[in-house]
Amino acid sequence: MRGTTVITGADGYLGRRLAAALLDDGDDELILAVRAASAAELADKQQRLARELGPDAVGRTRCVAVDVRHDDLLADVDPGVVTRIVHAAAVTRFNVERDLADAVNVAGTVRLRDFADRCAHLRRFALLSTLYAAGSRQGDIAEEPSVPTGFVNHYEWSKWAAEEHLLDAADRLPVSVLRLPTIIADDDSGRVTQYNVFHNTLKLFHYGLLSLLPGDERTPLSLATAAFTVSAVTRLLDPAVADGVYHVCPGPERTPALGELVDTAFTVFARDAGFRRRGLLRPVPCDRESFDDLLQAATGLSAGPLHQSLASVSPFAAQLYLPKTFRNEALRAAWPGYAAPDPHALTEAVCTRLVASKWGRRPEETS
Template sequence: MRGTTLITGADGYLGRRLTAALLADGDDDLILAVRAKDNAELTAKQDRLARQLGQDAVGRTRVTAADLSLDDALLDIDTRAITRIVHAAAVTRFNVERDIAQRVNVDGTVRLRAFAARCDNLQRLAMLSTLYAAGRRRGDIHEERFDDAGFVNHYEWSKWAAEDHVLDAVGDLPVSVLRLPTLIADDDSGQVTQYNAFHNTLKLFYYGLLSLLPGDGTTPLSLATATFTTSAVTRLLDPAIAGGIYHICPDPADTATLDQLIDIAFTVFERDAGFRRRGLIRPLPCDQESFEDLLDAADLLRGGPIHQSLSSVSPFAHQLYLPKTFRNDALRAAWPGYAAPDPIALAETTCIRLIESKWGRRTQETP
């Protein structure tokens, strides 16, 4: 039965891909909510989405301005028409400031939940979250509601707090919380069109701006592509799939460790003539106490290259001292036979593409 799906953050990295997937796999009409400060910005985003989505979007999509940090967001949307909501809007920087994380990620989710409560025909409210809503936990991390275990940065805290508000509505709303891994490439080719802490840290190693490796080498790092993640989210939006909490990530047995990822990265780097000419060695492991001392010393050198390098790594580096294994039993049960990208192959192809593109300075083909 044809319905209407509302996607917040529809022009974002994942939001746009989810929109394209839902156009290709289903017949719902789609309301694409984007942030726009005025009509000119809204028109520009409408035109860009029309070009990116192509003919499939004609007659099935409507782009609307919706800043969820404001109380009047979503007022022009008919709640009676909405059958599904995908909440993809968020600030996802690990170094996001506390007030921005509160206003956008937490308060925005609270407003969206209130909107969902007015949608009488709602079949699914799916919030995109992060595996690292687990915060400072260690060990096996199951697909369950988390309590406050402390957090490494404001981003983690804000996604946990947003989850908490959404999960409070279980029983009244058809809720799903979809926790995502670190996305390091668009697809298995290794192409990168959105950069994050993973890519930025490798860049520091490649150019010799960071010679220490913070973290426990046995820490598993759950990595994936936008293509895999989009397929998983689309699958979990199927009305036949029960709501709940899902970890969209590779099986624990198919998750690479920090040591393995550094090894494959430097194996790729060392095949590059430019890297070899610099005569750089692999980074030295750094225990947590030494890393904290290094951060304290770097704070005294604000504005210098050491401080700049460490400040780009530190918002997430503390997680590397907290080994955790993300269980995905619910995902595997809901998506039999699914296949996540091989982590070693994905890391290798991504590193190759990063070098070829000089971390985006050379033009890559945009999907």
């Protein structure tokens, strides 16, 4: 039966890829909810999405302006036709301020949930969350509601709080919480179009701006591609799949340790003549206190590349001292096509491209 899927954050990194995947998978009409402060911004975002989604989108997509901070969100969408909601909109910076995280990530999810309560034919409400909704917990983390013991930044806290608000409604709504890992590339080719703490930390190492390695080298780091993530989410949006909490990530056997990732990165860096000329050594692991001292010293530096990069790394660094393993049995059982990327091959491909493109400063070759 043809349904209607609402995607919030539809022009975000994952939102637009998900929209493309859902155009390919089934025949739902898609309501693409984007944040737009004016008619001109909406028209601009609409055009960009139309270009990206191509002819398949014609007649099957509608762009609407939605700011999840506003109570009347989706006012021009008939709740009676909506069969699925994918809530991808969020402020995704790890250094997001608490008030903003609360207003967008938490209260915004509650507003979406209130809209969902009016959708009589809703068959799935999926929240894109993060594995780090587990906060400061260590050890095995199961696909179930989190019982956190604290958080290292407001982003994590806000995603956990959003999960809680949705899971509270699981007795009346078909809620799925899809916890995502760190996405380091678009696909197995290693192409990077969204830069995050992973890429920024490697940049500091490559240019010799950071000689300390924050974290315990044994800490597992769950990494994936957008292609893997979007395929998994598409599968989990199928109303035939049970709702619930899913870790949309590779299993423990495909989750490398921090130290292994650094080794892979330095093997790739060593192939670069410029890197070899700098004669840099692999960074030395440091304890939490020493890294905090470094951050303290860096706050005195005026805004520049080092300051900016450290600002991106620091709100996540504490997680590198809190080893945890994310179980994904529910994902595997629900997704017969499950095939996680090889983390070492992926890291090697990503590092190779980062070095070649100088972290996006040199245009990527088209392939």
